[in-house]
Amino acid sequence: MSIPKGHLPCLPEQPDRPDCSECLDRPDRPEEACGVFGVYAPDEDVARLTYFGLHALQHRGQESAGIAVGDGETVTVTKNLGLVSRVFTESDLDSLTGDIALGHTRYSTTGTSTSWENAQPHLSAIGDQVIALAHNGNLVNTSELRDSLRGNGVRLRSTTDSEVIATLIGHFTQRHNHIREGIRDTMKLIRGAYSVALITEEALYAFRDPYGVRPLVLGELPLGGWVVSSETCGLDIVGARFLRDLSPGEMVKISADGLEAEQSVPAEKPSLCIFEFIYFARPDSVLHDCTLYEARRRMGAALAEDAPVEADLVIGVPDSGVPAAAGFAQASGIPFGEGLVKNRYIGRTFISPTQYIRQQGIRLKLNPLRHVIAGKRLVVVDDSIVRGNTSRKLVELLRDAGAAEVHMRITSPPVRWPCFFGIDTDSQEQLIASAMSVEEIREHIGADSLAFLRLEDVVAATGSSVSDFCMACFDGEYPVEIPESVRRGKLSLESCG
Ligand code: SF4
Incomplete structure (x- = not known):
């Protein structure tokens, strides 16, 4: 043709x-x-x-x-x-x-x-x-x-x-x-x-x-x-x-x-990607009659109930962590603040950075507000941890900015399975939660405490039911059969079974 x-x-x-x-x-x-x-x-x-x-x-x-x-x-x-x-x-x-x-x-x-x-x-x-x-x-x-x-x-x-x-x-x-x-x-x-x-x-x-x-x-x-x-x-x-x-x-x-x-x-079987609610879709979009902003607020509030902590300030990792942080703050009574500013337009630049710029890592995307953070015990709300590298750098960044304690709260369960439906997660062996317990992840990222939201709480926050979603990156239940040749590239050998 x-x-x-x-x-x-x-x-x-x-x-x-x-x-x-x-x-x-x-x-x-x-x-x-x-x-x-x-x-x-x-x-x-x-x-x-x-x-x-x-x-x-x-x-x-x-x-x-x-x-x-x-x-x-x-x-x-x-x-x-x-x-x-x-x-x-x-x-x-x-x-x-x-x-x-x-x-x-x-x-x-x-x-x-x-x-x-x-x-x-x-x-x-x-x-x-x-x-x-x-x-x-x-x-x-x-x-x-x-x-x-x-x-x-x-x-x-x-x-x-x-x-x-x-x-x-x-x-x-x-x-x-x-x-x-x-x-x-x-x-x-x-x-x-x-x-x-x-x-x-x-x-x-x-x-x-x-x-x-x-x-x-x-x-x-x-x-x-x-x-x-x-x-x-x-x-x-x-x-x-x-x-x-x-x-x-x-x-x-x-x-x-x-x-x-x-x-x-x-x-x-309806299988809308639940990550659309957690992270992908914009907070002002509506899915299943639910505004994403509200769903994320509810996820933050549920985290505050499930995994409370004594702290001085709740901050969100922009963008999806911010409404969830507001929900956490409201439910816990801990003040909410803006502690991280996103460098919004870095995107996927096609200009190669110098070695020095590359070493700045997370600083290319997020800049801490030192006067807000210094001396505070922080609750930091983020949407997911995939490989753990960025979370570790984030904790380090906040400590360098003077945070007294960093308590990570994540509005999704641990990601243990790769996606085959258009989302670029890594192969299973690169997913930190496929090999480490929550405590081991906490230690790896250097946080004072770490908690993930339970899957049932994520679903409850959407206002829909469990049967409406693909949740395979958390439970490994793929709605479509994945051919062996495709599975082999991303799943570890015992999972390929
Ligand atoms: S595997 Fe995960 S990211 Fe992929 S469609 Fe299902 S829920 Fe979404």
Whole structure:
């Protein structure tokens, strides 16, 4: 398959650069894996609506960003490595005219993070028709599908599972002569987590895996038009009204004929990623009718009940730890304070730091307020401990700033299992809680005390029930069967069993 001339993406391929994740101490927490935003709004500036939608979803991926537009005749895309504010210029947005747009912010969990080809939306052709696709999630049967496509003589251009999805949709669409059936057949074959939006020159499609692992919501613009977004904060920024979540296994098509919805594959056990509540989603987003800010406050309050401690001040590790710290403070009666300031725009810079800057580690991201911290017995509320490195550096940073005691309180249980559904946790042997007890972790990070929130308290804070979630990184119960070859890469040998 080749993309027709004239439809090639409009920015030059970037040379590979050093992966800054190796340069800038990888964050010691699971990392998000992409934000998706789509809009159908004839007569509106859809590229700018998408640009602002992507700003709201920037926290879900900071490696690359892209916007594709359908203008009734074709689809064009602008995408590049870097933050949304860096990728698009006024003139880029001026040139992206049309009725439909699709945007994506990417954090890679498959494929090379620094390759332009792997940035999304992914552009491909079905015969003469160009489509753009944006994906949040991760398939677990990608290798199998890639092998089978290659066996059929299909050449793949990138290393992402998103390209596999687009290629399958193309294949089945050509067979049925209808893209909706192409998507339906593809959904029957792909396994894992996927919240996908796709545009043609005249329609916006969105579909979600049968487990509903990653969120995807639908909204309506007041002047007419529809929006799909990974989170409700993407609707809010463009003034769209939240209508509903896309259901697990559902596909919607939005075009001049309006909104058409169908249950394309049967829904399985609901398995929304519980880490969306703990850390990934923005505090002003709403999931399962619950504002993330409130859920995190309740998690902090539950920690105060479960693991009280005598202290002078409660601080949160920005951003997700802050509402939880406020909840802890309220429930415990210990004053709440701002003790850490986040260097918000460091993101995933593609500028290589010097050796000296690299050695500053956590200081690149967090700066302590010494006059607030000095001499205080601190409760420090954070969302998770994955490898333990950053927590250790954080405790050291706070002690250097004069903290008398540091009591770590974590709003999730210990992470013992890796994620296969689009979140970049390490292999099991790198997860500190898979090998150490809570007391050993406390000693490793150098805290005066350490407590994790119980899983039942996390669930209670969401207002939903245990049966609504994927909680596999805490309990090892994966909602989708993980092929042996995929398990082997991330699980320790005895777990592979
Ligand atoms: S394994 Fe963990 S991070 Fe991955 S989807 Fe399940 S709960 Fe979320």
